[in-house]
Every structure is written in C-alpha cells, then in structure tokens.
Amino acid sequence: MSGLIGLDWGTSSLRAYRFDGTGRIAEARARPWGIRQLPEGGYDAALADVTAGWPALPRLACGMVGSRGGWHEVPYLDLPADATRLGQALARLRAADGMDVHLVPGLRDPLGPDVMRGEETQLAGALALRPALAAASCFILPGTHSKWAMVRDGAVTGFRTLMTGELYAVLQRHSILGGHVPAADDEAFARGVATARDSGAAGALSRLFSARALMLDGALAPASVPDYLSGLLIGEEFRAALADGLARRDAPLQLVGDDALCARYRRTAALFDIELPPPLQDAAAHGLWRLAVQAGLAVPASEETRAC
Amino acid sequence: MSGLIGLDWGTSSLRAYRFDGTGRIAEARARPWGIRQLPEGGYDAALADVTAGWPALPRLACGMVGSRGGWHEVPYLDLPADATRLGQALARLRAADGMDVHLVPGLRDPLGPDVMRGEETQLAGALALRPALAAASCFILPGTHSKWAMVRDGAVTGFRTLMTGELYAVLQRHSILGGHVPAADDEAFARGVATARDSGAAGALSRLFSARALMLDGALAPASVPDYLSGLLIGEEFRAALADGLARRDAPLQLVGDDALCARYRRTAALFDIELPPPLQDAAAHGLWRLAVQAGLAVPASEETRAC
Numbered sequence: 001m002s003g004l005i006g007l008d009w010g011t012s013s014l015r016a017y018r019f020d021g022t023g024r025i026a027e028a029r030a031r032p033w034g035i036r037q038l039p040e041g042g043y044d045a046a047l048a049d050v051t052a053g054w055p056a057l058p059r060l061a062c063g064m065v066g067s068r069g070g071w072h073e074v075p076y077l078d079l080p081a082d083a084t085r086l087g088q089a090l091a092r093l094r095a096a097d098g099m100d101v102h103l104v105p106g107l108r109d110p111l112g113p114d115v116m117r118g119e120e121t122q123l124a125g126a127l128a129l130r131p132a133l134a135a136a137s138c139f140i141l142p143g144t145h146s147k148w149a150m151v152r153d154g155a156v157t158g159f160r161t162l163m164t165g166e167l168y169a170v171l172q173r174h175s176i177l178g179g180h181v182p183a184a185d186d187e188a189f190a191r192g193v194a195t196a197r198d199s200g201a202a203g204a205l206s207r208l209f210s211a212r213a214l215m216l217d218g219a220l221a222p223a224s225v226p227d228y229l230s231g232l233l234i235g236e237e238f239r240a241a242l243a244d245g246l247a248r249r250d251a252p253l254q255l256v257g258d259d260a261l262c263a264r265y266r267r268t269a270a271l272f273d274i275e276l277p278p279p280l281q282d283a284a285a286h287g288l289w290r291l292a293v294q295a296g297l298a299v300p301a302s303e304e305t306r307a308c
Numbered sequence: 309m310s311g312l313i314g315l316d317w318g319t320s321s322l323r324a325y326r327f328d329g330t331g332r333i334a335e336a337r338a339r340p341w342g343i344r345q346l347p348e349g350g351y352d353a354a355l356a357d358v359t360a361g362w363p364a365l366p367r368l369a370c371g372m373v374g375s376r377g378g379w380h381e382v383p384y385l386d387l388p389a390d391a392t393r394l395g396q397a398l399a400r401l402r403a404a405d406g407m408d409v410h411l412v413p414g415l416r417d418p419l420g421p422d423v424m425r426g427e428e429t430q431l432a433g434a435l436a437l438r439p440a441l442a443a444a445s446c447f448i449l450p451g452t453h454s455k456w457a458m459v460r461d462g463a464v465t466g467f468r469t470l471m472t473g474e475l476y477a478v479l480q481r482h483s484i485l486g487g488h489v490p491a492a493d494d495e496a497f498a499r500g501v502a503t504a505r506d507s508g509a510a511g512a513l514s515r516l517f518s519a520r521a522l523m524l525d526g527a528l529a530p531a532s533v534p535d536y537l538s539g540l541l542i543g544e545e546f547r548a549a550l551a552d553g554l555a556r557r558d559a560p561l562q563l564v565g566d567d568a569l570c571a572r573y574r575r576t577a578a579l580f581d582i583e584l585p586p587p588l589q590d591a592a593a594h595g596l597w598r599l600a601v602q603a604g605l606a607v608p609a610s611e612e613t614r615a616c
Contacts, residue, residue: 175478202551203544204511205512208471244510
C-alpha cells in the first residue's frame with residue numbers, strides 16, 4: 001500500500017488528507033482541534049481520531065503543530081528555501097501509536113526577522129500547481145496573519161507578515177470602530193481601499209479614525225463601517241507592499257487561499273490597477289504531498305506501476 | 309462674586325475647576341464620572357456633587373458631554389476656528405437646579421473629515437499659555453485618540469486623529485502581541501520607535517508583526533514587547549505626521565498633556581532629531597477660562613477692581 005497521510009495542523013483547526021499512490025486526495029477530514037483546543041487525550045487522541053480507519057501510511061504534518069507551543073518544536077529554516085531544502089529539514093516525533101509523524105519546519109526571513117509556519121507548505125504546493133511562477137513571483141496568502149512571499153528560482157527569498165486579519169478582528173470586537181453588524185456594503189469596502197491607496201507615504205494607520213469620523217459625519221452608515229474598515233486594512237496591505245517593493249508591478253502576483261477572502265483581495269488589487277488571477281486552492285495538501293515525495297516518504301506510482 | 313465653574317467632562321472622567329475673578333484656579337475636583345459611567349441621578353447628580361459648596365457661578369463645560377451620546381449634543385464647528393468663533397458658538401442647557409450649563413462645541417475638519425471634542429478647549433488654553441505659538445505651530449495632544457493640530461494666525465486650520473492609545477490598548481489586551489507584563493524597557497521602546505522611523509513609505513503597520521517575530525527570535529524579551537509596541541506606534545505617529553506635512557521641521561511643535569505620556573513623545577521626537585519643549589499642563593482649565601471670557605460668561609477682574 002503506497003500513499004501518504006498529510007496533516008495541516010494549525011492554531012485553530014486540523015485537516016487530514018489521505019493521498020493515494022499517485023498523490024490524489026482519496027479522502028479529507030477536518031476537526032476543530034487546533035493546537036490551542038485539543039480534545040481530551042491531546043495530540044495523540046486527535047491524530048487517532050482524524051485518521052481512524054485509514055491504513056498505516058507515512059505521516060507528514062505542517063503548521064503550528066511544529067511550533068514552540070505545539071507537539072514538537074521544529075527549528076525554523078532560514079531563507080532562501082526551496083522544496084528540496086524543506087524536504088531535507090523534516091523533523092520526526094514518535095506518536096503514542098508507535099509510529100512516526102514527520103514535521104515540516106517553518107521558515108525564517110533573517111532580514112525581518114519574520115517567521116511562518118504552514119505557509120511554506122502552501123507555497124511548495126502553489127509552486128507545484130503553477131510551475132511557471134517558480135522563476136520570479138510574489139505569492140499573497142491572506143489570513144489572520146497575511147503573508148506576502150517573494151519567490152525566485154523556485155526558492156522563497158523573502159516574506160513579510162501583515163496582521164490584517166487579526167487587526168480587523170480586534171478593532172471590530174474591542175475598539176470604538178467596532179460593534180456594528182456588517183451590511184456587506186461593497187461600495188464602503190471600495191471606499192476603504194481607496195482611502196488606504198490614496199493615503200500616500202503617511203499610510204492608512206493615520207486614516208484609521210476616518211471610519212469613525214465618516215460615520216459621525218453621516219457619510220458612512222454604521223452598518224457599513226466593518227466593510228470600510230476591511231477595505232482600509234486590505235488596501236493598506238497593497239499600499240505597503242508596493243511601497244516596500246514586495247509587490248512589483250513587473251512580477252506576477254498570485255493569491256493562495258479560500259475563495260471568499262481572496263475575492264476581497266482581488267477586488268482590492270483591481271482598485272490598484274493590478275489584475276490578480278483566481279486563487280490557488282488546497283495548496284497545503286499539494287505541498288504536503290510534494291514535500292513527502294521530496295523527502296522520500298512518499299513514492300509516486302508511475303503510470304506503469306498503477307497499471308499493474 | 310465673580311468667577312467661573314469650568315467642567316472638563318470626557319468619556320471616562322469629570323474634572324471641575326472653580327476659578328476666582330482673575331482666572332486663577334481656586335479649587336479643582338475630579339470624579340470618575342465620564343459620560344459612559346455616570347452616578348445614579350445622571351448628569352445633574354454628577355454636577356451637583358462635583359460643585360457642592362461652590363457659589364452659583366456661570367458654568368462652562370467642554371468634552372464628550374456635548375456629543376451625541378452626551379448630555380446635550382452641540383454641533384461641531386467647522387475649521388478654521390479660533391477662540392473668538394468658539395466663544396460665539398457656545399450652546400446652553402438648563403440643568404435640574406434651574407441654572408444654565410454652557411457647552412463648548414467640538415471642531416470638525418471638513419478635509420478629513422475629522423472631529424475633536426474637548427481638545428479645542430485645550431488648544432485655546434495652550435495658545436493662551438504660549439501666545440507666541442499662535443502665528444504658526446503644530447500641537448500634539450497624545451492620548452487614546454491623539455490629535456495633531458495645525459494652528460495659523462491663532463486659528464486651528466487642520467488636524468488629524470491618530471488612534472495610537474486605543475490601538476496599543478486593544479493589541480496589548482486582545483492580540484497575539486499582548487499579554488506580557490511590561491518591564492519598563494527604555495531600550496525596547498527606542499527600538500520600536502526606530503523600526504517605525506525606518507519603515508519608509510511602507511509604514512509601521514507593515515512592521516507590527518515584528519513585535520512577535522523578534523520575541524520568537526530571542527531578540528526581544530517577552531516583558532519588553534509592550535514597550536517595543538508602544539515605541540512602534542508612537543514612532544508611527546511621527547513618521548506619518550512628517551510624511552503628511554502635519555509636522556514640519558520648520559514649524560514649532562508643542563506637546564499638550566500629562567507628563568508621563570508626553571515624556572514618551574519627547575523621547576520619540578528626539579529619535580527623529582526633533583527637540584520638543586516640555587508639555588503644557590492644565591490646558592483644558594486655561595481654555596475654559598479663556599473661552600468663558602471670550603463669550604462674556606466670565607469678566608476678568610482688573611487689578612483696580614481687585615484692589616477695592
């Protein structure tokens with residue numbers, strides 16, 4: 001029996017993939033068991049449950065499971081890093097069931113310093129899905145902590161974390177700007193993006209209070225404040241990335257992530273006169289398979305083998 | 309009996325001043341009764357308590373007491389606005405004790421739009437304390453919502469609100485950057501300021517995650533994260549204000565506010581090679597007296613009158 005069990009194990013969720021011998025996903029499961037909210041019995045119990053009934057295959061995990069507060073700390077790998085180096089740097093732990101779990105290291109950009117855990121696997125998967133982007137590109141991975149990662153010759157050469165998602169959440173929940181029920185106001189979103197885009201070198205942090213002042217002024221409905229704020233913060237990502245040279249108008253930009261959030265990023269890009277192609281999906285799963293092959297944990301079946 | 313009762317009535321506190329006929333503060337009282345946390349009996353009870361035993365003098369109040377959620381909404385006055393226009397635009401309400409309370413309007417900068425309530429009175433007081441700054445200057449009023457206000461020919465001609473204090477509080481209490489007990493680390497504060505200063509046109513919002521990454525990297529002690537974050541956010545105020553032309557190296561900058569917070573701003577300014585003089589204190593009280601005189605509510609006793 002050939003194949004792989006891949007685990008995308010983050011702060012708030014656990015996704016498990018059973019790959020067949022050709023790298024196709026035969027089955028996927030999800031549990032709300034991030035490393036901060038494990039079931040009784042901890043990591044071992046979570047692993048046993050999420051893989052119940054699956055054959056004994058090599059197991060490879062990525063994400064916060066390898067962080068200091070995770071199951072087993074795996075040191076960050078310094079940039080530049082490509083799939084080969086990542087595959088060589090896997091760590092290993094012995095689970096209670098007597099079998100190993102291999103762990104993908106996170107990446108560290110010494111120039112920040114900045115760090116990522118889990119996104120390195122998504123990037124490996126994204127490059128497997130779009131080999132043409134390996135030469136020179138910039139990947140955008142939106143989320144609680146968005147990552148903008150530069151790739152040159154197949155290796156990640158630099159990245160930056162932007163706390164857009166978390167900032168939106170804490171402002172919406174705990175600040176004077178929050179508390180309004182979102183109305184899904186596309187126009188308010190675009191207005192927030194434009195405010196960030198046009199804020200010049202001062203930047204959108206200096207325009208944050210506009211979400212309140214516009215509302216007091218009667219120029220923004222309370223229910224439109226959340227979308228305005230979302231546009232302002234995502235717009236600031238693009239403004240800062242362009243100012244910093246992270247995003248360059250002459251290098252392809254590629255989104256990686258779920259549709260709903262990526263749609264906001266595509267809309268924002270359009271307001272910056274940047275055309276973004278549709279996002280790549282299931283990049284973590286593709287990356288787990290690719291890194292497992294790279295490390296020799298998984299052996300892809302050739303067409304001949306499968307024909308047997 | 310001549311004199312004035314001045315009330316600086318904000319979101320979280322109430323300060324009352326009894327002025328003698330020459331504008332000196334004869335007595336000052338403070339209560340934790342901001343407009344969001346009034347005692348039983350509401351505004352009238354708070355007023356009766358904080359002025360208990362004081363003579364029946366004209367009463368002038370500034371701050372959030374005149375906001376939509378306050379005692380009586382006073383429309384904002386559009387810029388440019390000097391003490392004369394403010395004095396002419398006072399509103400009036402009849403309290404339960406049968407006597408009036410006059411209210412100072414807030415200011416609105418139509419170019420933001422941006423708004424302030426309470427700071428207009430501090431600015432009037434600051435200009436009374438430093439008449440030489442009336443020609444051309446920029447005042448910095450640090451706080452939950454910091455204000456940078458430009459003054460030309462005695463009038464406020466533009467201002468901007470920066471949510472520095474609130475942002476620090478919500479990040480410290482509710483984000484992944486928070487939860488560490490501050491160690492009063494001056495060096496970490498200076499490092500945060502330098503990170504913001506050197507962030508170029510990208511700005512410090514794009515460097516926010518550095519507070520986490522430096523800690524994970526072992527380059528910043530957990531207890532030093534709060535001071536680093538404070539430096540990053542205050543440094544960003546200066547970077548953005550300089551980028552925006554709000555602060556100009558050829559116009560005097562003047563701090564207004566309490567010593568501890570203003571000391572952080574002076575330190576920050578020094579790291580931007582800007583020398584800031586000590587902050588002006590009790591500006592709200594001075595402003596209340598000045599605006600009351602301007603409006604004819606208070607009549608300053610001349611030296612001759614006092615000699616009688």
